[in-house]
Amino acid sequence: MSMDRIYEEYVDRIIKFGAENERTRIALDRAIDSYRKNRANALKKFPHTITLAEEVRKIKEYSISHMDELRKSACDAIEENHGHCYLAKTKEQAYSIFEDLVGRNKTIVKSKSLTSEEIHLRQFLESMGNEVYETDLGEFIVQLLNTRPMHILSPAINIPREDVARLLSDFTGESIPPDIAKEVATVRKILREKYFKADIGINGANVISADTGTMFIIENEGNARLSIGAPPVQIALIGIEKIVPTLNDAFKTAEVTWRYANYRIPAYVNLISGPSKTGDIEKVTTYGAHGPRELHVVFLDNGRSEMAKHPVYREALYCLRCGACLYECPVYAVTAGHYGQQYMGGIGTIWDAFTTVGFEGAAPEAYTCLRCGRCKVMCPLGIDTVTMVTQLRKDLVSRGLVPQPVREFAEEILELAKNGVR
Amino acid sequence: MKVLIYGWGSAEHLGITEVNDAMTSLVNKLGHEPVYLDDEVVCAEGLGALGYGKQMREIAPVLVKLMENSGADVAVTPFAASYYVWNYTLKDIPRKIPVIHVVQYLHRELSSKRPVFREYEKRVLIHDGCRLGRYSGVVKEPRAVLKMVPKLKLVEFEHPDMEARGTKPWDIAPCPGSWLEITMNPLMPYVADNVLRRDVEPLNVDVLTTTCANGYHAFKAGKEFGHRDVEVKFIANLVDEVLVEVSE
Incomplete structure (x- = not known):
C-alpha cells in the first residue's frame, strides 16, 4: 500500500x-x-513518588544501555529457579516458540499484555486451533468486540457502560443492565471456570529483575493471579526493555508505575520467580504444588535493540506504560x-x-x-x-x-x- | 523605532487577518512605525516542525536578509513557533535584528509608558502557546499586560496535577491542535472544540485569550465548529480593543 x-x-x-x-x-x-x-x-498521599520517579529514570537509562547483559542475567536466574528462558528476536521467532510450547487445541487464559498485542499473540494462538480467553475485563470486552485496545491500561476506555451492557447481553443471551457492578459480575461468572479448565496461562510483566528473575505483574482485578496461578503451565511474554538490574530496582519501578497509573496501591502485585514448588515433605523440593509446574519466560526483542541503539529513539524504551x-x-x-x-x-x-x-x-x-x-x-x-x-x-x-x-x-x-x- | 510585523503572510494564510490589524494598530498606538516585508516565505518556520529542519536551516539566511532589508529595529511576531524557532532552533544563524513575541513587546512598552485602558469587566482565561509558555518560559509578560487592564478578571487553567506536583498553568495548557491545519486538517476542529468544551467551559469565563496566533486560529475554528459561546481572542486583539492611548 x-x-x-x-x-x-x-x-x-x-x-x-x-x-x-x-x-x-x-x-x-x-x-x-x-x-x-x-x-x-x-x-x-505518597509524595516521595515524584523523586522516586527520577531515580527510576536513571535505572531505566542504565537498563536500556545494558539490555543484552541484563537479559542474559535474567535468563540465568530464571533457569536457576527451574524456569525456562527464551529469546525471541522477532515476532516470527516468538510465534515459533509459542507454537512449540502451546501446540494445538488447548484452552488458554491470558492476562493483559501490550507486548502480546504487539505481536497479535492471541490471534496467532487462535489460528492454531486454541481457545484463548482474555481475562482482564477491558481486554475481554475488546476480544468480544473483535477490535484492539484503546488505552495502555484501560483497553476498553472508549466503551461506555451502556455499550458494554449490550455486548454482554448479546454474549450471554441474558438481559444485562448498564450497571457497572452487574457487568463486572457477569464477566466474573463467565471467566471463573475458565481459569481452572485452562491448560496454559499467559501473562506479560511490568518489570523483571535480572538478579533474581522475578517478574512483577501489577493488577487490580485478580485475573492475572488466577490465570498465572491456576493452570499447570505458565508462559510469560516480556519485552527485553522491562529488565532492570535488581529486585530493589524492580520494586521502585513497579511503585512508580502503579502510582502514575493512578493507584495509591494496586489490589495485587504478583511477584513470580519460578514454577510452583514445595519442600514440605522431607524438605525434598517438588515442582508443581498448587500453582504451575512449568514456567516459561519468553523475552521479546522485535526491534527494541534497534531502538536502543539510536540516541533519540532509545528514550521510548524507558516508558513504564502507566x-x-x-x-x-x-x-x-x-x-x-x-x-x-x-x-x-x-x-x-x-x-x-x-x-x-x-x-x-x-x-x-x-x-x-x-x-x-x-x-x-x-x-x-x-x-x-x-x-x-x-x-x-x-x-x-x-x-x-x-x-x-x-x-x-x-x-x-x-x-x-x-x-x-x- | 521601526517595528517589523513578522508573520503577516502566515496570518493571512491562516485567515486571521484581524491579528495583523491588531498588531499594526498596537504598534501605532505605542508610537512606533510598523514596517512589513517586501516579500515573505509564508510559514517558513513551520518546516522544522514538519521534519524539514535541514531545509529550514538552509533557507534561514534568506529570511534573515528579508528581515534586515525591512530596515526594522525589531521583528515582532504573534506566532509562538516563530519566536521559538528564531530564539532557540536557529539562534546560531547570524542576524542583526532581534525577533520577539508580541507579548514581550507589549510588556516592555506598556510597562515603561503610561497606557490608558478601557475597563474590561470580563473573566478572561489565559492560554499560553506551547512554544511560548511550556518551551520558552515567556509566561510573566502576558499576565502582567492583562493585569494592567482595569476590572479584567484573570483566570488560569486548572488541573489536579497542579496541587499534586506543583505544575503551573502553562505546563498544563491544552493545545487546540493548530498544527493539524497542515498535517491532518479534518481533525483540527474536533480537537479544538473538545479543548473548549472540556478545559475552557467548566471555568465559566467570558473570554479565552491565547498568546499564540496559530492557537487562536485553531480555537476560532473549534468555536465555530462546536458553536461554543466563549469569546476567543488573540491577546494582541484583546489589548488593542482596550488600549485607548499611551503617553510617555
Whole structure:
C-alpha cells in the first residue's frame, strides 16, 4: 500500500471511529476526569513518588544501555529457579516458540499484555486451533468486540457502560443492565471456570529483575493471579526493555508505575520467580504444588535493540506504560486509541515504527502529534516524546515517506524560498 | 523605532487577518512605525516542525536578509513557533535584528509608558502557546499586560496535577491542535472544540485569550465548529480593543 493510501485510511479511521464517535467522547470524558483526580490523590498521599520517579529514570537509562547483559542475567536466574528462558528476536521467532510450547487445541487464559498485542499473540494462538480467553475485563470486552485496545491500561476506555451492557447481553443471551457492578459480575461468572479448565496461562510483566528473575505483574482485578496461578503451565511474554538490574530496582519501578497509573496501591502485585514448588515433605523440593509446574519466560526483542541503539529513539524504551501521557493528550481525548496503529499516542508512534508497522505505517501517527509537550510534563520519567516524534519526521522526510498534505505544504514553502523571494 | 510585523503572510494564510490589524494598530498606538516585508516565505518556520529542519536551516539566511532589508529595529511576531524557532532552533544563524513575541513587546512598552485602558469587566482565561509558555518560559509578560487592564478578571487553567506536583498553568495548557491545519486538517476542529468544551467551559469565563496566533486560529475554528459561546481572542486583539492611548 502506498504512503498516501496508508495516510488516507488512517485519517478516515481516526475521524470516523474516533473524532465523530460521540460515545467515545463520553467514555473518555469519564475516564480522564477520574484518572486525573485519582492520580493527584495518589501523589499527594505518597509524595516521595515524584523523586522516586527520577531515580527510576536513571535505572531505566542504565537498563536500556545494558539490555543484552541484563537479559542474559535474567535468563540465568530464571533457569536457576527451574524456569525456562527464551529469546525471541522477532515476532516470527516468538510465534515459533509459542507454537512449540502451546501446540494445538488447548484452552488458554491470558492476562493483559501490550507486548502480546504487539505481536497479535492471541490471534496467532487462535489460528492454531486454541481457545484463548482474555481475562482482564477491558481486554475481554475488546476480544468480544473483535477490535484492539484503546488505552495502555484501560483497553476498553472508549466503551461506555451502556455499550458494554449490550455486548454482554448479546454474549450471554441474558438481559444485562448498564450497571457497572452487574457487568463486572457477569464477566466474573463467565471467566471463573475458565481459569481452572485452562491448560496454559499467559501473562506479560511490568518489570523483571535480572538478579533474581522475578517478574512483577501489577493488577487490580485478580485475573492475572488466577490465570498465572491456576493452570499447570505458565508462559510469560516480556519485552527485553522491562529488565532492570535488581529486585530493589524492580520494586521502585513497579511503585512508580502503579502510582502514575493512578493507584495509591494496586489490589495485587504478583511477584513470580519460578514454577510452583514445595519442600514440605522431607524438605525434598517438588515442582508443581498448587500453582504451575512449568514456567516459561519468553523475552521479546522485535526491534527494541534497534531502538536502543539510536540516541533519540532509545528514550521510548524507558516508558513504564502507566498511560499518563495518553490521558493528557488533546488528540487522544477525542480519538482514543485510533490515534495509533497498534501502540497509541505520541510515544506509541515510536513503538509502532520499530515494532509493528515500520516507519511507513507510523508516518500518519507521526503527523497526528501536536508536539505540544504536555505528555512530557505529565510523564513520571519526563520522556521527551516531542523530540522523538520530530526525529521520526526528519527520518520520514529523508526516506520520502511524508504524507501528501504535509509534503505539498513543505514543497510550496521551499519553492517560495527558492523562487518567490526577491 | 521601526517595528517589523513578522508573520503577516502566515496570518493571512491562516485567515486571521484581524491579528495583523491588531498588531499594526498596537504598534501605532505605542508610537512606533510598523514596517512589513517586501516579500515573505509564508510559514517558513513551520518546516522544522514538519521534519524539514535541514531545509529550514538552509533557507534561514534568506529570511534573515528579508528581515534586515525591512530596515526594522525589531521583528515582532504573534506566532509562538516563530519566536521559538528564531530564539532557540536557529539562534546560531547570524542576524542583526532581534525577533520577539508580541507579548514581550507589549510588556516592555506598556510597562515603561503610561497606557490608558478601557475597563474590561470580563473573566478572561489565559492560554499560553506551547512554544511560548511550556518551551520558552515567556509566561510573566502576558499576565502582567492583562493585569494592567482595569476590572479584567484573570483566570488560569486548572488541573489536579497542579496541587499534586506543583505544575503551573502553562505546563498544563491544552493545545487546540493548530498544527493539524497542515498535517491532518479534518481533525483540527474536533480537537479544538473538545479543548473548549472540556478545559475552557467548566471555568465559566467570558473570554479565552491565547498568546499564540496559530492557537487562536485553531480555537476560532473549534468555536465555530462546536458553536461554543466563549469569546476567543488573540491577546494582541484583546489589548488593542482596550488600549485607548499611551503617553510617555
